[in-house]
Amino acid sequence: MIGSLLRRVRFWLSGWFRPAPPARYALAYVDSDELPSVIPDRTVVVAREAGELWSAGLICPCGCGRRIELMLLPKVKPRWDIRESQNERPTLWPSIWANDGCRSHFWLRDGMVEWCKD
Numbered sequence: 001m002i003g004s005l006l007r008r009v010r011f012w013l014s015g016w017f018r019p020a021p022p023a024r025y026a027l028a029y030v031d032s033d034e035l036p037s038v039i040p041d042r043t044v045v046v047a048r049e050a051g052e053l054w055s056a057g058l059i060c061p062c063g064c065g066r067r068i069e070l071m072l073l074p075k076v077k078p079r080w081d082i083r084e085s086q087n088e089r090p091t092l093w094p095s096i097w098a099n100d101g102c103r104s105h106f107w108l109r110d111g112m113v114e115w116c117k118d
């Protein structure tokens, strides 16, 4: 009786402490030719000027806290494309690869992080 109650409490606690599923990235724009010094967590901030998208910034989804900046201008290399889905979630391509530090490699599709297994 007590045992089953404890099991139930433990089951409930394990659910409580289970890591939350990764939150989806939101999309925000700033009218500037540069990204803000602080980028909110789980947000892709896009710098645009006169309708032209310059760059996108986000905080690495692995939790390392690094700032990732991606160029969106058509004539630079490397560059990324960004698309806004109907529910205002960002999709970026190609995949994003941190070539130092945490070495995260992931896709961002409709605000969801899809990790690449390297």
Ligand SMILES: [Zn+2]
Binding pocket: 060, 061, 062, 063, 064, 065, 066, 098, 102, 103, 104
């Ligand atoms: Zn990272």
